[in-house]
Amino acid sequence: MGKIKAWAKKLKQQIFVLYFAYKDERVPWYAKIFSICVVAYAFSPIDLIPDFIPILGYLDDVLIVPLGILFALKMIPTEVRSECEEKAKEMMKNGKPKNWVVGSLIILFWCIILLWVILKVYQIFN
Incomplete structure (x- = not known):
């Protein structure tokens, strides 16, 4: 271990x-x-x-x-x-230092990708 x-x-x-x-x-x-x-x-x-x-x-x-x-x-x-x-x-x-700006950017990045995927799935089923 x-x-x-x-x-x-x-x-x-x-x-x-x-x-x-x-x-x-x-x-x-x-x-x-x-x-x-x-x-x-x-x-x-x-x-x-x-x-x-x-x-x-x-x-x-x-x-x-x-x-x-x-x-x-x-x-x-x-x-x-x-x-x-x-x-x-x-x-x-x-x-390690806490960098809230970078953390916020990473979360924003993944939220944008998630939103894009949701919109694409919605377009497929409509």
Whole structure:
């Protein structure tokens, strides 16, 4: 169980590395877009595959998020990644900040998607 906790803590730290890298000007635009998508998905309460679906529900938590983190980290220049890792370690040690603006944007994003899906389903049945 200790290995799983250490793995989860490392993933969390890497998500913060991506967050800090997103803010750095030296990171290419495509890496920023991919990184912020991974961060938003990781922190989003809504999953691509709902957790109540047996086995498949946790597939995104075990595979999709770590693979997204891996690919995003490879897109970030080594020097920037090292600096961001230090910032993430420091932040994890001091406790993570609460960013209500980003949280609100993520919720708004998912509400817009949900509204769009509802409208499409309504159009199909009418």
